[in-house]
Amino acid sequence: MSEDHGSSLISARVRHVEALLEARGLLADGEIDTRIDEFAAGGTPANGARVVARAWVDAGFRERLLADANAALPEVGLSMAGGLQEQRLKVVANDVDEHHVLVCTLCSCYPIALLGPSPSWYKSEAYRSRVVRDPRSVLAEFGVTLPADTRISVWDASAESRYMVLPRRPEGTAALEEAALAALVTRKGLIGTALL
Amino acid sequence: MTPFATGDRVRTRSADPAGHTRLPRYARGATGTVVQVAGSHPLADDRARGLVVDPQPVYHVRFAARDLFGAGDHTVTVELWHDHLEGPA
Structure with a gap:
């Protein structure tokens, strides 16, 4: 059985289903944990930050990233092919006129291969139901x-598709190199719920 | 129904289907604009029922918040399969 089960009703149901699947030989013991670890391996907001920093210093990369993110990611050694199939990535760029913010109202779709596991608030019913209707208040x-x-x-x-926000480059960072710029990028910035 | 292209005005279906659908309730029976064609995939609504179906175009469709909720100055861009669209608006 996999680890980290709470005592809620849904956890009990999941545990029961998992036990049945194991009893029938459809799942090996601990296989779910292994698969989750494999899927999440290497997925961290630091990847998204690296993409953003490159786009800030390289206008050509920025253009390619916004036109076809999947084709541009290998330029920084990344891809969206971590899961069962390669997922399409669309990067949306904030500017002075427009601010982008991401949500999955139906469940919790998120670019795990690029940003790692999503924050708990991203999966909350409150965020998912309110940000489409009244983003200014939620922000x-x-x-x-x-x-x-x-x-x-x-x-x-x-x-x-999965999405990532390309935040605006903060003022006063003209002298910073790419690695230092990447350190300024936050996970919330990549979802659109923070400015940098 | 022929595929839509970027810039086309489209109307989403208004029916509440019996099973799973990836057409969010708030975007039903609404008019929006195709802003990008996002590849081709089997309809998730069918896959959820275990059906094996052919891929169909998927679109980014942008709606004005006012048209969805009656208020708001923002836009919401939803990704919809061709079958979620009733036709041109």
Whole structure:
């Protein structure tokens, strides 16, 4: 059996299903944990940060990334092929006129191969139901207050694509090198619930 | 129904299907604009029922919040399969 089960009703159901699958030889003991570890291996927001830093210093890469992210990722040694099949990635760039924010209203779709496991608030019913309807208020609760004339674009990961936000490069960072720039990028910044 | 292209105005289906669907309830019966064609995939609604089906176009469709919720100055871009669309708007 896999580890880390809570005592909630849904956990009990999952545990029961897992036990049945193991009893019938469809799952090896501990296989779920192994698969999760394999899937999450290497997935960390540091990957997304590296992509962003490269896009900030290399205009050509930025253009290629926004046009076809899957084709551009190998330039920084990354890919979206960590799961059963390669997932399509779409990168959306914030600018002075438009701010992007990501959600999966139906479940919790997220670019795990690139950003690692999603934060718990991303999966909460409150975030998923409210950010599509009233993103300005939700962003304010995250401490993000945008000028009234900044358009907000919400992206609902409702199908096969995964998304990542390319945040704006902070002011006063012209002298920084790529690695130092990457250190400025936060996970929330890559989802659109924080400014940098 | 022929595939849609970027810039096309489209209307989503309004019916509430019996099973799983990846057309979110808030985006049913709404009019939006195709902003990108996002490849071709078997319809998730069918796959959830264990059916093996052919891939069909998937689109990023952008809606004005006002058209979905009656208020709001933002947009919501939803990724929808061709079968989620009723036709041109």
